[in-house]
Amino acid sequence: MSYKIVYDKNSCIGVGQCATMSNIWSMTNRGKAELKDAKEVSPGIFELEIPDEAYSKELQAANSCPVSAIKIVKVE
Amino acid sequence: MQAQVLEKVWKSDDIFSLRLKTPSTLQAKPGQFVMVTLSGFPQRAYSIVEEKDATILLGIKMQQGTSKALSRLQGGETLDLIGPFGSFIPREGEQVTLVAGGIGITPMISLYKHYMLSGVPVQTLISSNDDFVFLEYFSAPRLFDTRKGPRICARDIPQDSLVYLCGPEPMINSLRDDLEKRGHPSNMIFSEDFK
Numbered sequence: 001m002s003y004k005i006v007y008d009k010n011s012c013i014g015v016g017q018c019a020t021m022s023n024i025w026s027m028t029n030r031g032k033a034e035l036k037d038a039k040e041v042s043p044g045i046f047e048l049e050i051p052d053e054a055y056s057k058e059l060q061a062a063n064s065c066p067v068s069a070i071k072i073v074k075v076e
Numbered sequence: 077m078q079a080q081v082l083e084k085v086w087k088s089d090d091i092f093s094l095r096l097k098t099p100s101t102l103q104a105k106p107g108q109f110v111m112v113t114l115s116g117f118p119q120r121a122y123s124i125v126e127e128k129d130a131t132i133l134l135g136i137k138m139q140q141g142t143s144k145a146l147s148r149l150q151g152g153e154t155l156d157l158i159g160p161f162g163s164f165i166p167r168e169g170e171q172v173t174l175v176a177g178g179i180g181i182t183p184m185i186s187l188y189k190h191y192m193l194s195g196v197p198v199q200t201l202i203s204s205n206d207d208f209v210f211l212e213y214f215s216a217p218r219l220f221d222t223r224k225g226p227r228i229c230a231r232d233i234p235q236d237s238l239v240y241l242c243g244p245e246p247m248i249n250s251l252r253d254d255l256e257k258r259g260h261p262s263n264m265i266f267s268e269d270f271k
Binding site: 013014015016017029031 | 112119121148158159161162163164214252262263266267268
């Protein structure tokens with residue numbers, strides 16, 4: 001089993017906590033977070049598979065988002 | 077953290093400021109915001125207009141939900157705050173242009189003060205289709221009343237200037253596109269859209 005990050009960029013308000021917790025996140029000069037190497041699966045929705053060992057760290061980054069723009073889901 | 081409402085001041089028919097007492101100084105950077113929770117309403121982000129002696133001033137446009145509930149506060153109530161947050165903060169530049177639309181003026185107030193105190197030339201362009209608010213914080217802003225005149229456009233902005241854009245998303249996107257078409261370096265344009 002592996003996991004993927006699902007990021008709703010439309011909901012991002014630029015809090016920036018994710019970027020302080022994980023280096024796969026960065027802040028753009030458009031006031032939004034960017035998920036490195038992620039694929040845009042529908043307008044504004046980005047996904048990135050992560051290795052199991054990254055799960056805990058990325059879950060913390062996801063949970064730090066106060067507008068719940070980041071979710072970690074299982075990939076079956 | 078919890079913050080106590082000290083004062084509410086109406087700036088126009090639908091825009092007001094709230095001064096909140098915080099447990100300690102937040103040490104917010106210019107342009108940052110806090111997330112505010114009022115019991116029973118969704119959490120919302122509001123820019124910090126100014127921070128002084130463990131108080132912060134927020135500028136809020138009354139819409140539905142949280143902001144409407146906040147507009148009914150009289151003083152003495154307690155709110156939950158987290159923050160400060162945000163990357164719409166000062167960068168080094170030789171000159172700066174602040175472009176605000178409507179309530180997008182709120183993060184510009186602390187940015188303007190920062191650059192003025194730093195000795196960096198800064199000009200402010202403000203557009204509104206309603207009352208202009210918080211003008212007391214600026215010296216000689218250029219005002220664009222879109223009810224009776226032109227909108228702000230890219231040629232109003234000097235090309236070697238850092239540009240901060242804040243306001244409604246369509247205005248921000250259109251100005252950013254026009255600036256980039258005119259050759260303005262994209263890494264000198266910073267934006268925050270207010271929904």
